[in-house]
Amino acid sequence: MNANAASDKITINGVVFNAIPDARPVTVDGQDTIVKLFAARCKELGSRTAHREKDFGIWKAYTWGDYWTHAKWIGMALRKLGLQRGECVSILSEDRKEWAYFDLGIQAVGGIASGVYTTDSAAQLAYLLKDSDSRFLIVENEEQLDKFLEIEGEVPGVLKVIILEDEGLHDLDHDRCIFIEELYDIGRQADAAEPGTFDAEVEKSRPEDTALLIYTSGTTGMPKGAMLSNENIMAAITAGAHGLPAKPEDEQLCFLPLCHILERDVSIYFPLAAKCTVNFAESPETVFDNLQEVSPMTFTAVPRVWEKIYSRVLILAQEATWFGRASFHLALKAGQKRTKALMEKGSVPAGTALNYWVWDQLVLKNLRRMLGFDRMRRGGTGAAPISPELLKWYWSIGVPLVEGYGMTETAGIATINTPDENKVGTIGKPVPGVHVRIADDGEIQTKGLNNFQGYWRNNEKTAETFTDDGWLRTGDVGRVDDDGYVTITGRLKDIIITAGGKNITPAEIESRLKFSHYINDAVIIGDKRKYLTALIMIDQENVEKYAQEKKVPFSDFASLCRAAQVQDLIRQEVEQVNKEFARVEQIKDFRLIDVLLTAEDEELTPTMKLKRGFVEKRHKPLIDDMY
């Protein structure tokens, strides 16, 4: 990291980045903080569309100018109401343009933005507000407001609650609650009274300031607030732009929770650099329709969503005429042949390419249009392991889907595959500016300017997370191959030591199980026990479909799990996985979790991953039954 290096610049799609990504200061178009970049973009792009949101069924556009004005009113109003630089503000809402307005409005006046999942309970909200010492809370609607009202006595530090939707709340009379329009009015007046103050506040931001707090869902213990600085995010933006470039005319769809670093990067921070347009999905339920309407150029999702789309296509194909089915089958074959050549040899023979071109024109193009993938340049997946077969399937229908890896503590990005440099089954190469090493115990450790500052008011945990020489312990175990691609094999903490004294990394077996279309998630049990067993959460949709096809009668979810044929189906899947592992790593028995878990349940993280600790506690009878 020599001092001169920062002056070397490269231009990617019209945006100037540091040529050496880990050179300080990290700048994007000459700006070294998120809000300075935001200010520059809004001035430059004024009347161009920044966001789109659906209002009564019609997509409406909102400009960069709107973005700036609203963020300014928010920032000025919060400042007027008592927000000091370095204090936190919590946002409890589904994705919508106001989420972005608040995120940047808060940061512009030196506040720290912290997201809360809408699925969190009142008690969890209380914990997050207290831990972050939030001065303000933004709530989306009355449902979320009720959570606050339940615990308002516990959080005297919250000065005001700002409500985005007034539906059903016209009679509300509460001295700590105000509606967003009132907040805008306060901001408008404050701005008129002190013109230029907002711009001055933006100028005060420094790369080392904490910009956001992201609570890690944590599969064990209470959530910890990871502090990410301006520099961390600027480094992530730079890394993203090097590896996954976006263009100003790109359209994106925002639908994963913005509280999560992945969607936050992709839908708020990366677009600040790339100048692209973000479309907010109406609700988690309408994502597939919205996807078709927007037809994004880049689309980042979690494996669960890619699974769902795959299942939909299979159902569509099944319901088609025999002619439709046959052509889909042949088209897919042509695609698979091309994918195989591409992945094994790196190039496609002319005959294969021609064959693919024909089928693409006849079938695959239409399929992609039906899915909303017709303009897609690149699909991304992260936050959980994805099946290599699924990745290849997407390539075969003409969707270049690549897997990446990151965590909150690395500002969301650490390694990625790109459409040009892609090794299926790995999490890709370290992004520019990030260095990766494997410690003696197999742990993946990273270093880069994107590595977070530490946990909010928790020096002990921060110290545990960094090595003595300043590398970040990811907690993941893995390896790096000769070409530099990283593969994850498990979680360090989750290592199971069986009664026989054998060390086993359950994550590897669990992710193999998850690759089955019939299994949503699984937890391997076996610590200090004679053999391994598994608790399995089945994929409701696919298993129901299977049962329906095989004429297995079932009524509710529990009876579906009980059905002998379903048990047999899962047993086959488990045996399939067992074949790939050594004798001590065999799953001897399993039980299905027969309640349909939702994100509100403690056993699941907001990204719908099973939490080992909670699962082991909650389903103890099932586990005991297996030993």
Add this chain to the structure above:
Amino acid sequence: MSDKPLLEVRNLETFYGPIMAIRGVSLEVHKGSVVTVLGANGAGKTTLLKTISGIMDPEKGEILFQGKHIEGWEPHKVVRAGIVHVPEGREVFPLLTVEENLNLGAYTRSDKSSIAKDKELVFEYFPILAERRNQEAGTLSGGQQQMLAIGRGLMLSPEIMLLDEPSLGLSPLLVQEIFDILKRLNKDEGVTMMLVEQNASAALNLADQGYVMELGRIVMNGSSARLKESEDIKSFYLGHTEEGARGEKRWKRKKTWR
């Protein structure tokens, strides 16, 4: 209750043109029991009954009645097998008298003396029908027409009655009265019933078992007692409101069906 169900539906799928109204429903009705199917408008409850009684043909799946496959049978054959369908909205013959309506219910039977006995039984349970036996059915009140429709069904001396929303459009008092009679019919005469209802509290009080349908699927099932305790049933079907911090709570909890 015997082990083998009287009526068994397995993986039923039924379409209205391109629209899949029933997406794989399986359920069981045991002899002598009352089973209720709850659900909102458009859940597929009526379609389910129509498919069982043969008015609609299933695309997939099986219907077993006394161990015999009856899916796809013509409605008149289904009636002869002993399944009677009391349709939604009563559908009595308005220009025929009460007695003629009842006689039509016994159309498939020939044994005069037992028909007469059954008619007496109907009159015993619904005395108002005896009083008005010569009146045109169209001039009866809604509640009386419902009684007539049930009575007409009983005239078949059925193995099972499929009742489609007997409470529809009736005052709470009348609903109470009709459900009391249904209860007696079940307890004293051993009539097996499959009851489709939107009035969940009346239905759960009457039934032994319940199924909840949503969008053509069963989302929950169990004994009536268990369903009555479920938080989801309470808030979505029994109209209980949870007390929020503001005294009222307009938004609904998410359904989990446990």
